[in-house]
Amino acid sequence: MRQAGERAWLLEWAGDESEANAKARAAAAALRAAGAPGFLDAVPAARTLLVLGGPGFDAYPLGALEADPPALLPGPPPRAHEIRFTPDGADLDEIASRCGLTPEGFLRAFTGLTYTVGFLGFQPGFAYLYGLPFVFHLPRRPSPRTSVPAGSIALAGPYVGIYPGVIPGGWNLVGTTAQRLFDLRADPPFLFSPGDSVRFTA
Amino acid sequence: MTRGLTIVEPGVLTTVQDLGRPGWGAWGVPVSGALDEEALRLANRLVGNPADAAALEVTLAGPVFKAIGDLAVAVVGGAFGTAPGEVIRVEDGRTLALAAGPGAVRGVVAVAGGIDVPKVLGSRATCVSARFGGFQGRRLQKGDVLTVGEPFGPPMPGRANVPRPPAGDVVLRAMPGPQEDLFDPQARAAFWAGAWRVLPESNRMGIRLRGESLGFVETAALPSEGTASGAVQVTAEGQPIVLLAERPTTGGYPKIATVAAADLGLLVRTAPGRIVRFERIAVDEARRILAEREASVRAGSAR
Numbered sequence: 001m002r003q004a005g006e007r008a009w010l011l012e013w014a015g016d017e018s019e020a021n022a023k024a025r026a027a028a029a030a031l032r033a034a035g036a037p038g039f040l041d042a043v044p045a046a047r048t049l050l051v052l053g054g055p056g057f058d059a060y061p062l063g064a065l066e067a068d069p070p071a072l073l074p075g076p077p078p079r080a081h082e083i084r085f086t087p088d089g090a091d092l093d094e095i096a097s098r099c100g101l102t103p104e105g106f107l108r109a110f111t112g113l114t115y116t117v118g119f120l121g122f123q124p125g126f127a128y129l130y131g132l133p134f135v136f137h138l139p140r141r142p143s144p145r146t147s148v149p150a151g152s153i154a155l156a157g158p159y160v161g162i163y164p165g166v167i168p169g170g171w172n173l174v175g176t177t178a179q180r181l182f183d184l185r186a187d188p189p190f191l192f193s194p195g196d197s198v199r200f201t202a
Numbered sequence: 203m204t205r206g207l208t209i210v211e212p213g214v215l216t217t218v219q220d221l222g223r224p225g226w227g228a229w230g231v232p233v234s235g236a237l238d239e240e241a242l243r244l245a246n247r248l249v250g251n252p253a254d255a256a257a258l259e260v261t262l263a264g265p266v267f268k269a270i271g272d273l274a275v276a277v278v279g280g281a282f283g284t285a286p287g288e289v290i291r292v293e294d295g296r297t298l299a300l301a302a303g304p305g306a307v308r309g310v311v312a313v314a315g316g317i318d319v320p321k322v323l324g325s326r327a328t329c330v331s332a333r334f335g336g337f338q339g340r341r342l343q344k345g346d347v348l349t350v351g352e353p354f355g356p357p358m359p360g361r362a363n364v365p366r367p368p369a370g371d372v373v374l375r376a377m378p379g380p381q382e383d384l385f386d387p388q389a390r391a392a393f394w395a396g397a398w399r400v401l402p403e404s405n406r407m408g409i410r411l412r413g414e415s416l417g418f419v420e421t422a423a424l425p426s427e428g429t430a431s432g433a434v435q436v437t438a439e440g441q442p443i444v445l446l447a448e449r450p451t452t453g454g455y456p457k458i459a460t461v462a463a464a465d466l467g468l469l470v471r472t473a474p475g476r477i478v479r480f481e482r483i484a485v486d487e488a489r490r491i492l493a494e495r496e497a498s499v500r501a502g503s504a505r
Contacts, residue, residue, distance in 0.1 A: 002380040005460045006489045008430035010380050017425065028228060043227035043428030045452045050428025052224060055496060120230035121426060121452030124332045128426070165332075182230075184322060184334055190229045 001066050007040075007053040011066040017158060018130040020047035021118040023069040025194045030070045036061075044119045044194055046128075078195040083162075085153055087202050089173030091141070095155060099136055107202055110136070110174065115160055117196040125164035125182030127192045132160055144170030151177045153200065162192075175202070205271035205315060205350040209342050210297060215261035218317050218336035218348070219310075221254045223325035227428060227451040234327040234335065235447045236310055237406060240467045241279030241364050243499050245312035248276035248289055248362060250355040255316030256326035258342070260309050264300025265342065269293060273313055273350065274357050279364050279471060280309035287363030305366065307473050315351035330406055331448060367472045371397065374465045376480045377488050379434060381424070381456035389416040389440075393458050394482050398442060402474040406448035408435075409469055411478065415440030419456050426452040432461035434480075444469060462488045464495040 002010040011027060013020035024044035031042045031051065038057030043050040051062060087107055089095075096106035115131035132155065140156045145168060148154070152163040154171035161171055164181040181191045192198070209216075219242065222235025236242035236259050243253045251257075258265070264282040269292040277286045281303030292298045300311065319326050319337050328336025337348060382390065398411035417440050429435075433445045435455035444461055445453075459480060461469060472478060483491075 003377065003460075003485050004380045004428075004430040004457070005377070005432055006463055006485065006492045008460070010427060040224040041227045041233075043451055045427040046425030048425075048427040050227070050430065052227070052430065055493075119426075119452065120228060121428075122230060122450050124226075124229060124231045124329075124334075126230050182332075189323070194228055 001063060004050060007057060007059075009051045009059055009062050011049040011051065011062060013047050013066075013069075017047055018116070018118065021045075021130065024049040025118070026071070026073055027065045027069040028194070029073045029075045030065065033075050043121075045121060046119070073195065076193075078197060079193070080197045080199075081191065082199050082201060083153075083177050083179055084201050085175045085177040087175040089152065089154070089175045091172040092174055095138060095172050095174065098138060111200050111202055113199075115198045117192045117194055117198060118159070119194055120190075120192065123164055123167055125190055125192070127162050127181065129160040129162075129198055130158060132158055138172050140170040141172060144168055148173065149176050151179065151181075153177060205273060207267040207269055207273065207313070207348050207350065209265055209267050209344055209346040209348070211266040212342045212344055212346075213260050213265040213300070214263045216265045216342040217259050217328040217330060218256050218319055218326055218342075219259040219328060220256040220326045222327050222447055223323050223335075226323055230451050231323060232329055232331065232407075232448045232451060233431070234329045234406075235325065236327075237446050238279045238308055238310060238364070238467045238470045239447075240495075240499055241310040242312070244362055244364060245276045245278035245310040246316075248278065248287075248358050249274050249312045249314040250353060250357045251312055251314065251316050252354060255312065255354070256319060257310050257312040257317060260300060260311055262307060263302050264306075264309065264311070266297055266299040268297045269295065270347070271350075274353065275314075276312050276357075278310050278312070278362075279467070280306035281366075282306050282309045282311070287361045289357040305473050308470050313350050314353040314357060316354075318349040318351045329448065364467055364471070367468055367476065372468060372472050372476060372478045373481050374469055374478055375462040375483045375488065375491070376432075376434065376459040376465075377462065377483060377485045379457035379459040382458050384419055384424070384456045385416065385436070385458055389419075390458070392416055393442070394480055397477045397479060400472055400474050400476050400478060404474065406446060408443040408445045408449060411442045411444065413441070416442075416458070424454050424456060426454045429453045430460060432463060432466050433457045434459040434461060446470070462491060464488075464491045
């Protein structure tokens with residue numbers, strides 16, 4: 001466990017990243033359910049959980065949580081999403097050829113898999129999804145685009161990402177979806193929560 | 203009678219802010235809220251508001267507004283207007299101009315009763331980057347009319363303000379950061395000994411600093427992790443950015459240090475072009491300083 005401020009702690013897990021992330025999500029859910037005095041937030045990410053406390057927060061139990069994160073998740077069960085998208089990404093042909101496939105072959109493989117929302121960050125609703133096979137792990141583009149279309153479905157490293165709005169980005173673009181990821185008029189305002197499962201259909 | 207204010211001149215960047223919306227980090231929502239939390243707490247205290255009432259955060263050049271109904275106003279955190287740190291009575295129909303005095307960077311303008319905008323995800327704070335919260339999710343513009351709530355209680359007698367940055371270099375106490383070990387000994391020494399200039403490109407996400415580069419740090423293997431307030435992340439060019447209230451919730455840059463929460467307001471009040479230096483303290487000491495500071499802010503004094 002590392003210190004990230006007076007009342008900020010980073011719990012961290014080694015090993016396979018998606019497994020480490022699952023532990024971070026489980027520990028976050030446990031903290032949220034416990035609602036200890038002074039608890040402010042728990043932010044899961046790739047292989048860490050950032051825990052933020054206020055006055056009166058007792059960090060002592062965090063060590064045990066890091067050593068032995070709960071196997072069963074308290075809180076609401078994960079949801080399953082089906083995301084319809086248009087395969088109009090500017091990088092689709094290049095992605096396919098880097099994977100040694102035709103665009104059709106890549107899309108068949110991509111839509112046949114089930115992904116897990118590992119964490120959100122960067123922007124409200126921006127989701128990092130695990131479940132991409134190693135052969136589809138591509139580096140970010142050498143120079144980021146100044147603007148990526150809202151709803152872009154994109155690849156970088158082990159992640160499938162979905163851009164909630166028009167923002168700069170360096171990920172490889174597969175296509176776009178009309179689904180809103182962050183909509184304050186909707187209840188809940190976020191389509192995805194950490195742990196949800198996602199399938200893509202073209 | 204409804205109280206409120208009409209924005210006559212908006213200033214450079216005037217937004218509605220409160221203590222922010224912690225608790226939504228897992229959905230990527232920045233905490234947001236006033237960059238200078240101490241200034242907000244003190245300004246609210248001066249006008250008799252609870253600490254979490256919404257106020258205006260003003261930047262570089264303050265706004266001019268016209269009162270609707272009689273208002274009690276307090277400006278804290280910078281030399282904005284002619285009477286910072288005092289309760290100012292603005293009668294119905296009168297205007298208040300909050301031009302910046304020398305060295306004023308950011309300040310908080312609290313109005314007795316608080317700025318009445320709808321809560322979004324539990325807070326009235328504007329998230330400028332994601333365009334929600336506050337007044338219509340944006341910075342204030344000429345002609346905007348903001349409603350002010352019923353005063354909570356009597357204003358506090360006397361004057362009070364948060365400390366201004368001292369003349370000369372501004373020293374910020376800081377703890378070692380979670381990735382300090384990724385930096386070689388030379389880079390670490392250069393960080394703690396360095397003179398860092400505050401850049402005008404700073405914003406509500408972070409204060410950008412420039413000095414002698416800390417060199418390239420290999421970050422390809424550094425996965426995204428949650429970001430804490432005050433974290434000093436180092437860019438690929440070896441330059442630090444101190445993360446503030448509207449920082450993205452996750453990031454992949456290595457963090458060499460964390461500025462003590464008790465000194466973050468001082469940094470926010472430091473003008474672009476000025477030099478800051480970091481003084482290394484242990485986490486335990488930072489905790490002790492923070493607890494003392496919180497006790498004194500609750501008691502109503504600045505220190």
